[in-house]
Amino acid sequence: MALDAPDTTRHRTRLTLDGGALWQRLETLARVGAYDDPATGLVGVNRQSLTDEDAEGRRLLITWMTEAGLDVTIDEMGNIFGRREGADQDLAPVVAGSHIDSVGTAGAFDGCLGVLSALEVIRALDRDGVTTRRPVVVVAWTEEEGVRFGTDMLGSAVAAGRLSLEYAYGLTDAAGDRFVDELQRIGFQGHRPVRIEPPHAYVECHIEQGPVLLREGLAVGVVTGVQAISWQRVTLHGRAAHAGTTPTELRVDAGLAAAQITVHVRGMVDSGRYGQLRGTVGHISTSPGLPSVVPDRAEITVDLRNPDDAAMARAEEDLAAFLETLPKLQPGLAVEVQRMAKTHQVPFDPQIQDIITSAAAGLGFPTMKLMSGAGHDAQEMAAITPTAMIFVRGQYDGISHNPREYSTPEDCLAGLETLGQTMLELAS
Amino acid sequence: MALDAPDTTRHRTRLTLDGGALWQRLETLARVGAYDDPATGLVGVNRQSLTDEDAEGRRLLITWMTEAGLDVTIDEMGNIFGRREGADQDLAPVVAGSHIDSVGTAGAFDGCLGVLSALEVIRALDRDGVTTRRPVVVVAWTEEEGVRFGTDMLGSAVAAGRLSLEYAYGLTDAAGDRFVDELQRIGFQGHRPVRIEPPHAYVECHIEQGPVLLREGLAVGVVTGVQAISWQRVTLHGRAAHAGTTPTELRVDAGLAAAQITVHVRGMVDSGRYGQLRGTVGHISTSPGLPSVVPDRAEITVDLRNPDDAAMARAEEDLAAFLETLPKLQPGLAVEVQRMAKTHQVPFDPQIQDIITSAAAGLGFPTMKLMSGAGHDAQEMAAITPTAMIFVRGQYDGISHNPREYSTPEDCLAGLETLGQTMLELAS
Structure with a gap:
């Protein structure tokens, strides 16, 4: 042998x-x-x-x-x-x-x-x-x-x-x-x-x-x-303004809009409407990023995951619809969405x-x-x-x-x- | 002359x-x-x-x-x-x-x-x-x-x-x-x-x-x-975690907390409860700031202004009370508040x-x-x-x-x- x-x-x-x-x-x-x-x-x-x-x-x-x-x-x-x-x-x-x-x-x-x-x-x-x-x-x-x-x-x-x-x-x-x-x-x-x-x-x-x-x-x-993965970068374009003097109704606050999206994403998850959806805003930044200046620009990333493609599609539609409401809340706000990744x-x-x-x-x-x-x-x-x-x-x-x-x-x-x-x- | x-x-x-x-x-x-x-x-x-x-x-x-x-x-x-x-x-x-x-x-x-x-x-x-x-x-x-x-x-x-x-x-x-x-x-x-x-x-x-x-x-x-001016820096300490896998109930998302504060500050202004209060979150940042990572750290600045000292004090109390609720929403979250400026x-x-x-x-x-x-x-x-x-x-x-x-x-x-x-x- x-x-x-x-x-x-x-x-x-x-x-x-x-x-x-x-x-x-x-x-x-x-x-x-x-x-x-x-x-x-x-x-x-x-x-x-x-x-x-x-x-x-x-x-x-x-x-x-x-x-x-x-x-x-x-x-x-x-x-x-x-x-x-x-x-x-x-x-x-x-x-x-x-x-x-x-x-x-x-x-x-x-x-x-x-x-x-x-x-x-x-x-x-x-x-x-x-x-x-x-x-x-x-x-x-x-x-x-x-x-x-x-x-x-x-x-x-x-x-x-x-x-x-x-x-x-x-x-x-x-x-x-x-x-x-x-x-x-x-x-x-x-x-x-x-x-x-x-x-x-x-x-x-x-x-x-x-x-x-x-x-x-x-x-x-x-x-x-x-599971299906969706990464989007959302950039908000507002208007820089003095924090102490600019009346609230005249503000176009890009940072506020970024925060509203972040809270909304968690709300989508908590709603239970989208199956086993997970949602994460991992990156938030504002510009110029100073205490006394209303941000003219903010950027966030939105990471959505879902084991079900159909539920994922509905979640993405929900997010897109929410983004469309933002310029109605703050006239003058521009919302730019960039697709970073999307897998089924x-x-x-x-x-x-x-x-x-x-x-x-x-x-x-x-x-x-x-x-x-x-x-x-x-x-x-x-x-x-x-x-x-x-x-x-x-x-x-x-x-x-x-x-x-x-x-x-x-x-x-x-x-x-x-x-x-x-x-x-x-x-x- | x-x-x-x-x-x-x-x-x-x-x-x-x-x-x-x-x-x-x-x-x-x-x-x-x-x-x-x-x-x-x-x-x-x-x-x-x-x-x-x-x-x-x-x-x-x-x-x-x-x-x-x-x-x-x-x-x-x-x-x-x-x-x-x-x-x-x-x-x-x-x-x-x-x-x-x-x-x-x-x-x-x-x-x-x-x-x-x-x-x-x-x-x-x-x-x-x-x-x-x-x-x-x-x-x-x-x-x-x-x-x-x-x-x-x-x-x-x-x-x-x-x-x-x-x-x-x-x-x-x-x-x-x-x-x-x-x-x-x-x-x-x-x-x-x-x-x-x-x-x-x-x-x-x-x-x-x-x-x-x-x-x-x-x-x-x-x-x-x-008017009275209050500047505070709020730092949120959460826990970094994978965006795709970490169940929502196990997350300690510092960025979400930062967003919730930002939305709350606007809510305080819109409520009309604090006279001519103005509120601005000029700076928001997250760390590590990556799409696929739940932020372990977030920082914001909160700028409050009020022509009335008493109304200002009440607004600051509202904010402080809100900050105290955050670790109840996300156990494990630590909230650190640093006074940057305060004038009557x-x-x-x-x-x-x-x-x-x-x-x-x-x-x-x-x-x-x-x-x-x-x-x-x-x-x-x-x-x-x-x-x-x-x-x-x-x-x-x-x-x-x-x-x-x-x-x-x-x-x-x-x-x-x-x-x-x-x-x-x-x-x-």
Whole structure:
């Protein structure tokens, strides 16, 4: 019996996955872009896309991929791919991954868990001497968060063909810096064509970023799809005026209108009229922003999410109708709406969901099915290949986009093992 | 008859004031800090206190004061005084002036009209060969607007003794730069002690910044006092969370609370319960300010004004009570209130009001009495000396703190002539 001979026909029952190595890499990556967060008293992560911190995180990831023997390529969007050949290299690969860019007040898990878990699965394949039939690819997508250039899932959306490379390259951040210039500046504009051939399947492991698994007492969950997401930027144009002297009826107060919209969005959510609508005004600013001057300009962002496309459409109609009433309340007010993002509800592939469910069950993890409240790169991949996601339980009510974001080492390992068995099954 | 002999006993019936020279200086000064204002399509003025633009404006003013033969001194707060001796230089002087610092979106008149009118009166005294009994002083006070260092009427408040020099020196702007460092940087920390000896009287000519004189068809008005002013900065501390996943009931949304306060302040005004209350939220900001993150921090400024101290107190109580309800609506929310400014209603001296009324009547200008909606340096001087103000009609509903702020040359001349006769009377 030749112990070294690769098993090319079927996978081992159970990969020996190294939860400790995963945890160490999560910690190491979290030190890139670390900052002292005054709101929580914790160390948070600020590693926004195409910053120097992002570049440092990318270099670290590539080092780890190279150490794991992967063939690393970078595409025109800066998406990073690490490929391990299969027995039949002409077959479409199984792709797994997520992103390593972060919001400005992040924890260590969002995105990174998916990339580093996929990497750890490949290390386990090597360790256990498994040659899969199909190639296996780890991917880290560029600018998933959308906080810097205003469009989320940007790298995967261009790779899947929903958005054009020209569109992405022309996006600018708050300082006016163009995406393409920043991509070149940090040295991550690769040569690999960005439009990818449809892989055999795509799987993404991700912290839930919500409280459902915690409430249900489950370490992992099977994601059925991603809810519809709508991002709009609303700019109000009023008239600057003296705060002490201008009669109320002569004011065109852009800040007041911004506040009215913010309160209205919460009212839409609380009304219960739009199903499981979530509504967030994350950004409010006024100009000139002085105590004694009625604002002539205000800007807000409105983030709406809904697992039901029809309910989402009705919510958006409600908001649009409310915006139309504002100039009636304050004649002279101009309302400008800019669409930042709009995705419909994306259902994931039932077969891949079944494979994940079986894989978890085989490992002794009971699961539930749940919908994702957040957008993920998986929803872009779902347009071109069978796709699903594994959610890992978060602590503290599932808080995310916050330094308090946390999953236990045990739950991360549960996610890692489920991902490993799923990839093995898909690649066989 | 010696034409050159100064008339030291009584003033001439009517000074020959040069409205054209005043207008030219207003225009020249407005070019310092000029900017193209996108909201109005006009050229506005941004000459905030202790900036390079302010320094340039100060140097221009000092050149004009020196050309007019004035003895120029600068005090420890950067307040600029230009003195013309009287027949009896031991008598307390008559002081007239205002300020030349501006808000970020200003016109040419706010403050500058008062300083340049007082200067023009002195030039007329020279031209007409008048020696007044008392010295006459033109003053330009530092940081009247309060937009840069957060406390308005700062220079005059320290001169009058309401605020300490140490307090003023320690104030910082949004960039963290200290007042005293900026004062030194622009070279305007003078040696003259800032606490001034009470002058004989203080008169300030100012654009109304409101619509009352325009509606009544009057070029000038006599100001009976300044309404009470309250500035508060309210900081909301919530919890950053993912916009797509965090259930609404688990959110502590600082931005929503800021919006609710903003809407409530307008509600207080509209309720009519607080007399002639005006309320303005000029500044709203959120942190981290990203579309997909529930804000963990928000900051607003609340500017309340009321001609009646009792009604003002009730309005402030209403606001404080509302702030207390916010953590009940969103458990975990912390509300921090910082007092930026608080002045009571200030009545002006009835005798000086009478002198202004007579002076205007003698020139053929009918007047009315009105209260000031804005704070002015005159209210600080009122604490140490008989004080009143002359308002000059503004156009376009009296809009101010806006590039559209405008008074006609004819109305400016009416204000100038009224100021001239008033100063002549007071200095005799």
